[in-house]
Amino acid sequence: MAEKKTLQKRKTEQVEKVERTHDRNVFIPVVDIYETNDEIILVAEMPGVDEKSIDVTLDNDILTIRGRAIDEKPEGYELVYSEYEVGDFERSFSINESIDVDKIEAQYHNGVLTVKLPKTEPAKAKKIEVKIK
Amino acid sequence: MYLSRIWQFDPWRELDRIHDEMNRLFSNTLGRNVASSYPAINIWVNNDGALVTAELPGFDVKDLDITVLNDELRIKGTRKKPDFGKDVQIHRLESGVDSFQRTIQLPYAVESDKVEAKFERGVLTITLPRAEADKPRKIQVSTK
Numbered sequence: 297m298a299e300k301k302t303l304q305k306r307k308t309e310q311v312e313k314v315e316r317t318h319d320r321n322v323f324i325p326v327v328d329i330y331e332t333n334d335e336i337i338l339v340a341e342m343p344g345v346d347e348k349s350i351d352v353t354l355d356n357d358i359l360t361i362r363g364r365a366i367d368e369k370p371e372g373y374e375l376v377y378s379e380y381e382v383g384d385f386e387r388s389f390s391i392n393e394s395i396d397v398d399k400i401e402a403q404y405h406n407g408v409l410t411v412k413l414p415k416t417e418p419a420k421a422k423k424i425e426v427k428i429k
Numbered sequence: 430m431y432l433s434r435i436w437q438f439d440p441w442r443e444l445d446r447i448h449d450e451m452n453r454l455f456s457n458t459l460g461r462n463v464a465s466s467y468p469a470i471n472i473w474v475n476n477d478g479a480l481v482t483a484e485l486p487g488f489d490v491k492d493l494d495i496t497v498l499n500d501e502l503r504i505k506g507t508r509k510k511p512d513f514g515k516d517v518q519i520h521r522l523e524s525g526v527d528s529f530q531r532t533i534q535l536p537y538a539v540e541s542d543k544v545e546a547k548f549e550r551g552v553l554t555i556t557l558p559r560a561e562a563d564k565p566r567k568i569q570v571s572t573k
């Protein structure tokens with residue numbers, strides 16, 4: 297019963313080059329990414345995260361999402377069987393589209409973070425005339 | 430004579446176990462959502478009962494179904510992927526499970542009327558008080 301298996305999450309430690317100041321598990325959230333004509337939508341599973349701690353940044357085409365978990369151990373109970381660990385979530389993506397930074401929307405509901413990144417108006421296609429000699 | 434053999438070491442069963450273990454090892458390195466049983470749970474226990482927590486991001490309270498019978502807890506649930514219209518392109522789809530059913534064997538029989546569940550931030554917490562009849566009783570030893 298005491299066997300530990302954390303199948304559903306992967307730790308970021310192997311990926312990250314920079315070390316963190318607080319000693320805590322950091323997991324890579326499971327993410328779905330959609331694109332419509334107007335926006336890119338990112339849906340990340342981040343259960344148990346404190347809404348106020350969620351941080352979404354877009355810097356030099358790198359979108360980073362972060363969230364700190366609320367680690368409340370039930371008082372007076374002993375953990376006898378464990379399949380998951382509580383930890384923070386962090387993941388970065390490179391975004392190739394040009395995004396309207398001021399209109400980025402993020403929402404956290406039922407443990408899922410949804411980030412909507414509206415695309416900027418595409419530059420008008422410029423017609424280049426080919427001169428024929 | 431035959432009956433006693435099931436308690437002995439069975440090499441085939443042992444091979445099965447190793448096979449499962451290997452599968453688990455590889456699924457772990459790929460980091461994919463391939464847990465044999467969804468959702469991942471933790472079980473906490475004290476003398477008065479048990480507490481089961483499960484990570485269920487993206488599920489809605491109204492689509493979760495919890496039933497208890499004696500020492501067996503059953504959780505069922507379904508979730509829908511968000512709909513972003515017709516012209517949507519999917520670039521990445523890592524979230525796997527859309528419906529699940531899991532039965533958990535508890536260490537105690539449970540007072541089913543007093544079971545409480547709460548769902549916050551995608552984490553389900555079920556409080557399962559131990560049945561009065563199942564609690565250990567202290568036995569007085571009389572001395573003459």
